[in-house]
Amino acid sequence: MVTAAKTRLYPTQIDLPAEARAQLVELLNQSLADTLDLKTQVKQAHWNVKGMNFIALHEMFDTFAGTLENYVDMLAERITALGGIARGTARIVAQTSNLPEYDLTAEEGRTHLQALAARYGQYAAAVRRNIDRTTELGDADTADLFTEISRQIDKDLWFIEAHLQA
Ligand SMILES: [Fe+2]
Numbered sequence: 001m002v003t004a005a006k007t008r009l010y011p012t013q014i015d016l017p018a019e020a021r022a023q024l025v026e027l028l029n030q031s032l033a034d035t036l037d038l039k040t041q042v043k044q045a046h047w048n049v050k051g052m053n054f055i056a057l058h059e060m061f062d063t064f065a066g067t068l069e070n071y072v073d074m075l076a077e078r079i080t081a082l083g084g085i086a087r088g089t090a091r092i093v094a095q096t097s098n099l100p101e102y103d104l105t106a107e108e109g110r111t112h113l114q115a116l117a118a119r120y121g122q123y124a125a126a127v128r129r130n131i132d133r134t135t136e137l138g139d140a141d142t143a144d145l146f147t148e149i150s151r152q153i154d155k156d157l158w159f160i161e162a163h164l165q166a
Pocket of ligand 1: 062
């Protein structure tokens with residue numbers, strides 16, 4: 001993992017100190033990688049789910065993927081607004097993401113829902129930690145972005161888990 005000390009920052013008039021911006025950029029790039037990874041895993045479920053709940057799950061997973069794609073753009077553009085470089089290529093994401101690889105043998109709806117529930121749970125916890133860490137770094141705007149993501153991801157996790165709770 002790249003350390004904050006090595007983070008290259010562009011000059012900007014934004015009124016956050018460079019040391020804080022360097023840490024924010026690192027944290028945001030980690031979240032960017034996790035979000036891109038989760039989006040591709042949700043697409044994997046969208047394409048490959050089978051069974052009698054196919055159409056409902058196929059469509060729900062695509063809605064989730066669209067939500068995550070929106071967050072990818074918001075995270076990447078917060079990085080560049082802070083003077084950083086967004087690192088969002090597939091190779092970097094594969095090296096950097098904290099999420100486990102998807103279950104490529106998953107077939108039936110329940111298996112996909114269980115795989116996604118585990119990943120959404122891990123992702124939601126990281127997003128919630130980032131609300132606190134960015135608040136501590138004095139960046140209420142990035143904390144607000146993570147709060148927005150957190151609220152929706154908790155809801156999407158509920159949608160996933162509601163299928164498994166009865
Ligand atoms: Fe599709």
